[in-house]
Amino acid sequence: MEVIYSGLFATPERVAQIAEDEDVDAVALSLLNGAHNTLFPRVVKELHKKGIKDVLVLGGGVIPEEDKKGLEKSGVSGVFGPGTPLSTIIDHVSTGVAKLRKI
Numbered sequence: 438m439e440v441i442y443s444g445l446f447a448t449p450e451r452v453a454q455i456a457e458d459e460d461v462d463a464v465a466l467s468l469l470n471g472a473h474n475t476l477f478p479r480v481v482k483e484l485h486k487k488g489i490k491d492v493l494v495l496g497g498g499v500i501p502e503e504d505k506k507g508l509e510k511s512g513v514s515g516v517f518g519p520g521t522p523l524s525t526i527i528d529h530v531s532t533g534v535a536k537l538r539k540i
């Protein structure tokens with residue numbers, strides 16, 4: 438997998454623009470400031486605005502358990518906190534991207 442790092446403090450609009458320009462398979466978001474319920478769904482919204490619906494959006498950071506269901510409902514495919522085995526994340530990305538791209 439090739440990883441494009443978008444830098445710190447990118448806005449949802451900027452993340453969606455990079456995703457479009459680079460034709461990515463997945464957008465992986467990391468947030469530790471507690472604004473995940475606002476910003477993760479906004480990234481999904483910005484992608485949809487551009488007609489991008491086949492990109493896997495996943496997140497990580499210190500996300501309270503009770504927030505995970507709502508994030509998934511808003512289009513975030515999964516949220517992975519501290520201690521998640523790397524193999525779990527790799528599996529999630531591989532199967533999620535394959536499903537969306539119907540490979």
Ligand code: B12
Nearest residue numbers: 465466467469470471495496497498499517518519520526
């Ligand atoms: C260090 C720290 C800071 C540092 C950050 C340094 C830095 N450059 O990262 C400083 C002092 C700047 C800071 C500031 C703030 N912090 Co702070 N901070 C922490 C602390 C103590 C450790 C975070 C850390 O580095 N953990 C170690 C790394 C390795 O773990 P991690 O980041 O969680 O990543 C793991 C997983 O989450 C996962 N992961 C992470 N990202 C992703 C992304 C993807 C795609 C995937 C798949 C997985 C994944 O993989 C990693 C490895 O296992 C935590 C408390 C804690 N116990 O975690 C609070 C914490 C994250 N902070 C918190 C808060 C509220 C803030 C502030 C908003 C405080 C304020 N009012 O200003 C600001 C926000 C600043 C900002 N703009 O983001 C809260 C967040 C609460 C929440 N999520 O609802 C925490 C949980 C403290 C708490 N219990 O209240 N913080």
